[in-house]
Structures are given as structure tokens and as C-alpha cells.
Amino acid sequence: MDTVLTIDGNSFPGIWRYLLPEDFAYMKLPQERHSTCHNCPSVACQSFRPDYRCCTYLPKMTNFQLSQVFHDNPESIKRLVHRRLVTPEGLTASPTDWFLSAVQNTSGQFGKGDLILCPMFNKELNNCGVHRFRNATCSTFFCYKDHGAEGEIFWDKLETLVVQIESALSQWIMSELGINIEMFFQSLADAAEDWTPPEPPISGPVGWTETIMKGLWQDWYHRETEYFQKSYQLLQDHKHELYEIAKSYPMKRPSEFERKMQSKVPDAISHRLSESETYQKGDIVSIESLWYEFSAVQRNLLKIPSSGEEMVQNPYLSLVELNNFSLDQTLKPHLEGYSHAVINPDSPTQNLDSMVVIKSHETELWHYFSSPKPIDETLYLELTDQDPQEIMRTISEWIKRQILVDRKRI
Numbered sequence: 001m002d003t004v005l006t007i008d009g010n011s012f013p014g015i016w017r018y019l020l021p022e023d024f025a026y027m028k029l030p031q032e033r034h035s036t037c038h039n040c041p042s043v044a045c046q047s048f049r050p051d052y053r054c055c056t057y058l059p060k061m062t063n064f065q066l067s068q069v070f071h072d073n074p075e076s077i078k079r080l081v082h083r084r085l086v087t088p089e090g091l092t093a094s095p096t097d098w099f100l101s102a103v104q105n106t107s108g109q110f111g112k113g114d115l116i117l118c119p120m121f122n123k124e125l126n127n128c129g130v131h132r133f134r135n136a137t138c139s140t141f142f143c144y145k146d147h148g149a150e151g152e153i154f155w156d157k158l159e160t161l162v163v164q165i166e167s168a169l170s171q172w173i174m175s176e177l178g179i180n181i182e183m184f185f186q187s188l189a190d191a192a193e194d195w196t197p198p199e200p201p202i203s204g205p206v207g208w209t210e211t212i213m214k215g216l217w218q219d220w221y222h223r224e225t226e227y228f229q230k231s232y233q234l235l236q237d238h239k240h241e242l243y244e245i246a247k248s249y250p251m252k253r254p255s256e257f258e259r260k261m262q263s264k265v266p267d268a269i270s271h272r273l274s275e276s277e278t279y280q281k282g283d284i285v286s287i288e289s290l291w292y293e294f295s296a297v298q299r300n301l302l303k304i305p306s307s308g309e310e311m312v313q314n315p316y317l318s319l320v321e322l323n324n325f326s327l328d329q330t331l332k333p334h335l336e337g338y339s340h341a342v343i344n345p346d347s348p349t350q351n352l353d354s355m356v357v358i359k360s361h362e363t364e365l366w367h368y369f370s371s372p373k374p375i376d377e378t379l380y381l382e383l384t385d386q387d388p389q390e391i392m393r394t395i396s397e398w399i400k401r402q403i404l405v406d407r408k409r410i
């Protein structure tokens, strides 16, 4: 459960082996070669701060994820408890933290601001301090996607599915450990009701007040570390049933807290927050439906045309050699290993979103499509020195990015 799950170059928390149906581990996923966190392109291209990068938010880590962190490094959880950031549900944003997060992330300051920063970030090592146990949102975030807009939808569907599973399991743990969930959510809603905006300047996370903490933790107040030990034990004892438990758990959604908080922020913020929701607040969508939606998107993402259709180079694009191409110098470190790019010469800017960088052997594939070609076995006969799986993956990506287009559309 602690060992990272690696699929097609993407690493997920080991517990995903049990959170999702077994089929997940055998699915083909986008590789996301350009979201290189160790050498973050968003610092160069989007002015993200070089220290926290995309960790400028308070992730909703659940109790069972924190219990894994606790098992690995008890002191780190004790520090979070001491800072009053942790409730029986997990890392739960207090009204002020929810507000700071809403302001920061609806004002173009995501990745840039310091209103709220993740408390799990390891500043000394300049990386995530809980990478093996991080939540669905962190695990599915890629700033650049190989498959462009369709890749965005793919990761969004996976995030929605796993968030729902995480929420169900978090409530299951709470009820197994005797937390009265109705009372817990009522305490959250009361805290939102009584909240007033803080005076600036302020930066978070600031956590909960002592009084509210008492109400939220109920009989576990001042026994928080024991709570995480028991959570971990529950996780171990039931690890082979986690997906089934999540599917059948009658989950309650804490929409009152969010609804009350949304009514307290300016309309512009509230409106932008609503727009970013896939489902309306209060909806409980079945995990089976979410798995079905995700599987359908996954099948279509890597689908390639049947051999009846002929694909050809997009005539509005050109192949350029990166060495001879005037490119923003800050991008150079992110293009190591790539020799060429397919660009739209008329595009006013050339950045990682507007071009597809390719390796020298892939130029052969580009030239192959200079005249319309069906996607069939003749491809492999002509490109004998390339891995057929890689050819198919590249073609699928190029079709999504409109590098190759159906000849009938020209």
C-alpha cells in the first residue's frame, strides 16, 4: 500500500491499487512528458513561484491518507494537529482558509500568490512531503497535457472519481470510529455561519479555533494521534474491500459549509467557484457512474481511426528544428531530448501549449504523413525501427493536438 503505483510513467499513491477496480492498473494513460516537476516549466512559462509552484492551495487530504502519513512520520501529523489544521475528516479548510483559497485561486494567483500554501510542502527538499500519499487532486494535476483539451477532460474525470471515493471512505472511517457525522457537518456549517472575513494582511493556512476544534473532534479531542493509529489499522484490515466499501457507503455531502461560505464571498468569486464545479453542490453521483464515465473517456483518448480513414499532416503547421528556431530562452531547459517542434508559424507566441515538441526519430512519422495515409499495418512495415506501441501513442496524441488531420477535412 505504501509502494507507489506506476502506470505509463505516471506515479500514483500505492493505495490506488485498492481504491479503484483492478482494471485501472492495466489501462493506457497519457504520459504527460512535459509536466516535469523537478524542472517545472510553469515557472518559466507561466511565472509560477519557483518554491511552491502549483502547491499554492490547501489540499483536502482525507483521514486515511493522513493515517498513512502518520504511520510513516508521526511527527509531521502531530505538527498539523498542533496547528489545528486537522479534523476527523482529514485536512479540512477552516472558513478563513477556505476564503483565502477562494480568493487566491479565482484571481489568477494560483501558483503565484502566498495567501495560502500547502502545509505538506517540504521546503528544504523543495518537493511534496507526502508524495506517496497525496490526494486525488494533487495526483491528477498536470500543468501541460500531452493530449491538450481532451487530456484535461481525462484527468478531470479521474479526479472526480477518486475524490468521490476518498470522500466516501473518509466518512466511513469517521463512522467506524464513532464520530457523529451529522454533528460534525453541523459544526462545520455553524463555523461558516459565524465567520467574518479577516483583516488583511493575512496568509494561511491559519486553521480552526480551539472551540470549534472541540466540537469537531467530539470524543476524540486531545486523542487525535490515537484516532490516526486506529484509522490506519482500519485501512490495513479492509484494504482489499476499499472500492466496494466506497461504492456502497451512504455518503453525506457537507454542502451547507460550502453554501454558507459562498454566500459570504463577493459574487465574482462565488460565480467563478460555481463554474469550476463539474457537478452541482449537493449532488451525490454514484461511484459506478463515475467509473463508467472515466472508462469511456479513457477508451476514446487513446483511440485511433480505423483503417478506412486517412490521416495527413495538418497543412497549417510546419516542422522546425529547435536549434535553428527562435525560442524563449527560458524554455530551453524543458526541451532536453527533443530536436524538433511542430508549430503554427502564424501563432503570435510559441510556448509549450501552442507547439508539439518531438524527438528526432518521430520526424520520420511526421514525414510519413506528408501524403494521406491510412492507420494500418503498412505503418509498421515502413517504420520498422520504431516500437509499434509508441507509434500508436504518438499518432493518438497528434490527432488530439491536430498535428494530423483527417484528409476529408482539408
Ligand code: SF4
Binding pocket: 034, 035, 036, 037, 038, 039, 040, 041, 042, 043, 048, 053, 054, 055, 141, 142, 143, 144
Ligand atoms: S505539475 Fe506542473 S506546475 Fe506543478 S510542479 Fe509539476 S511541472 Fe510544475
Ligand code: SF4
Binding pocket: 054, 055, 056, 057, 059, 118, 119, 120, 121, 122, 127, 128, 129, 130, 131, 134, 135, 138
Ligand atoms: S500535498 Fe503535496 S502535491 Fe499536494 S499541494 Fe501539498 S505539497 Fe503539493
